[in-house]
Amino acid sequence: MDAEAQQTERDRSSHPAGSEEISDTEGTEGRSRFALVARAADWLPGGRISLTVLFCLVFLLLLSRFVIQPFQIPSGSMEPGLRIGDRVLVNKLAYRFGAEPRRGDVVVFDGTGYFGDADYIKRVVGVGGDHVVCCDRQGRIGVNGRSVDESTFLYPGDKPSEVSFDVVVPDGSLFVLGDHRGDSSDSRDHLGSPGGGMIPVDDVIGRAGWIAWPVGHWTSLERADGYARVPAATGRGAPRTSEPSTADGVHG
Secondary structure, three states: OHHHHHHHHHHHHOOOOOHHHHHHHHHHHHHHHHHHHHHHHHHOOOOHHHHHHHHHHHHHHHHHHHOEEEEEOOOOOOOOOOOOOOEEEEEOOOOOOOOOOOOOOEEEEEOOOOOOOOEEEEEEEEOOOOEEEEOOOOOOEEEOOEEOOOOOOOOOOOOOOOOOEEEEOOOOEEEEEOOOHHHOOOHHHHOOOOOOOOEEHHHEEEEEEEEEEOHHHOEEOOOOHHHOOOOOOOOOOOOOOOOOEOOOOOOO
């Protein structure tokens, strides 16, 4: 009997004295939060269903404002990859933590003061410091002396550009082109406009990451491989007069 009594005492003493009080406190807080939700549901017409819908709407608004935003393609300037009516999801965090747009990225930007009072979607061809020219002897665009093979995304039958240009992209800016060069108003068409056709990186809304609609056209949008071998810019200043290399370039 004494051994059993001692064991019972040890079992009781093994639990902290305040454990029941902590549990009661947590339970009270949980009940308070539950009661608050219940009161909010009672206040809203439709009760819990309306409250759930409200929470979902707030979540979607925050998601669209800070993380992912859908955009509808209004023109054929990015065909064949993006067609009129496609809905793309734009990753708004892609360039928010030190990362910057890279050659080959498809980006959405605010064109106010440069292209027009609207949002635009184009492909990045040149970044700050790049020397971008068109065209070499084979009709290809060159970046920093390297000819670029754009055949994987360029609209069938289009030339890389019907307009010749020779520019150096200022720091903090982008030179952008549409994939359907024959139906795209882009940096080539605004070389004489404010900003020289360049887009400030700060005006980039995000990187187009996915085609979400229509379902049959759903796919992720990857960075174009044609720019992978373009070397980094070697310096700043006036454009060089030399033509992009054809010997070292990527051949289509």
